[in-house]
Amino acid sequence: DIVVHWYKQKESEAPERLLFFSGGKATVESGFQANRYMVERISVQKQCVLTIKDVIPDDAATYYCAYWDPHLWSTWIKYFGTGTKLIVSEKGSSPPANSEILQKKHKNQIMYVCLIEKFYPEVIKVTWTDDEKEVTDNVVKGDTWQSTKEDEYSIASWLTVPAENKDKKYSCKYEHEKEKASLPTQVDSVKTAPQEEDCGTVFNRGNLILFCLMFVADQLKHRTAYLIYIILLLKSSMYYLIVLFFIYR
Numbered sequence: 001d002i003v004v005h006w007y008k009q010k011e012s013e014a015p016e017r018l019l020f021f022s023g024g025k026a027t028v029e030s031g032f033q034a035n036r037y038m039v040e041r042i043s044v045q046k047q048c049v050l051t052i053k054d055v056i057p058d059d060a061a062t063y064y065c066a067y068w069d070p071h072l073w074s075t076w077i078k079y080f081g082t083g084t085k086l087i088v089s090e091k092g093s094s095p096p097a098n099s100e101i102l103q104k105k106h107k108n109q110i111m112y113v114c115l116i117e118k119f120y121p122e123v124i125k126v127t128w129t130d131d132e133k134e135v136t137d138n139v140v141k142g143d144t145w146q147s148t149k150e151d152e153y154s155i156a157s158w159l160t161v162p163a164e165n166k167d168k169k170y171s172c173k174y175e176h177e178k179e180k181a182s183l184p185t186q187v188d189s190v191k192t193a194p195q196e197e198d199c200g201t202v203f204n205r206g207n208l209i210l211f212c213l214m215f216v217a218d219q220l221k222h223r224t225a226y227l228i229y230i231i232l233l234l235k236s237s238m239y240y241l242i243v244l245f246f247i248y249r
Helices: 205-220 223-248
Strands: 004-009 016-022 025-028 037-042 047-052 061-070 076-080 084-086 098-106 109-119 125-130 133-135 139-141 153-162 170-176 179-184
Touching: 004 037, 016 037, 025 037, 047 061, 098 179, 109 125, 109 170, 125 153, 153 170
Parallel strands: none
Antiparallel strands: 004 016, 004 061, 016 025, 037 047, 061 076, 061 084, 098 109, 109 153, 125 133, 125 170, 139 153, 170 179
């Protein structure tokens, strides 16, 4: 019987084990109210569901499930899930106010930028698909950033494909607790960025993305996002200079 562990991690703090589930019974760690946590194992779907009763502000955290898996030579590896972020707020949820795809052609590549704006809370899942099959190669997901209002967030994700795939239909999908949607790349509403603002000198794949992002920030006039892109660009440039130093040392 696999023992499933649940961890709770508050922001800027180390994770702590909340409980472990074995033999159909949950054992809650001391310091937590045992009667507030219920665990259910669904063997057919290979799921373990944690339910928290009477949620309070102190419950706000990211929760991770984990289990030990035996390997060769009597070694064990502990696998963690990606985590579920719980936000406790009196404010109601709101779906994205705007979502769109921008595209930029650079030499033999096309970059699609999926912009999703002004939603709350900030937890959102963004994926790219090709004929319903998820695409993971050449995809970069940015972090959420806060808009001018404290209770509004935005996010962007980038997909880079060969220029010969220009007629291929990709989709940017997002899942928010208030809304799910899919934005296809082959529609009239996809905007093309000004071609005169070409990408800068490309040293590596990371810099290609960062250089091209400058047109996105200017096109959308998000001052906050623009500053973030500039900072990332400077950090990437510093990394490149450090690499050059060690190469030619």
